[in-house]
Amino acid sequence: DVKVTQSSRYLVKRTGEKVFLECVQDMDHENMFWYRQDPGLGLRLIYFSYDVKMKEKGDIPEGYSVSREKKERFSLILESASTNQTSMYLCASTPGGNNEKLFFGSGTQLSVL
């Protein structure tokens, strides 16, 4: 089975801190995605990547950046965390050329105080 692992299940940070959320997949998938999930808003795409060192903005990239130095790892970076970035963050991956079946991690619940 495909496994998408997010490094932390819960994370508490302070306003202004630089935050790294890590995601690793073990199935050699080309495509990786970061979503945030908020009650009543569903999932919103932050950034995605179709290849190493490649990144594309999603619907809500403001306040975030990403890094993909290796194929299996996709990091989401909050340069200066703010309280409105308190949310559940979900990482997902798919094989190349196929964005139909997303494989999701279990999520990281980030609280910014």
Next chain:
Amino acid sequence: AQSVTQLGSHVSVSEGALVLLRCNYSSSVPPYLFWYVQYPNQGLQLLLKYTTGATLVKGINGFEAEFKKSETSFHLTKPSAHMSDAAEYFCAVRLYSGYSTLTFGKGTMLLVSP
């Protein structure tokens, strides 16, 4: 641009009753349509998908959905609810052509009572 609208943020049914979760889409081209399910404290998993061909698609755990182009709908149904079906369900759309990403609806929480 593409979008999906899920009617009802919460749906309550009794165990054994019909489950109906509504999804309408907007797309400028023929869409690919999906239903994902999220159980508590887990990521989302694919329930079923419509790409081309038969408009009635069957998924896991007894769920099915019918693509109705004239109504721009892709409602999810299950004849008899089980307690284990309690979860949040997300409808999603992707453009038929091109290398595009999924756009998710806001989700519907399904509550199942004994």
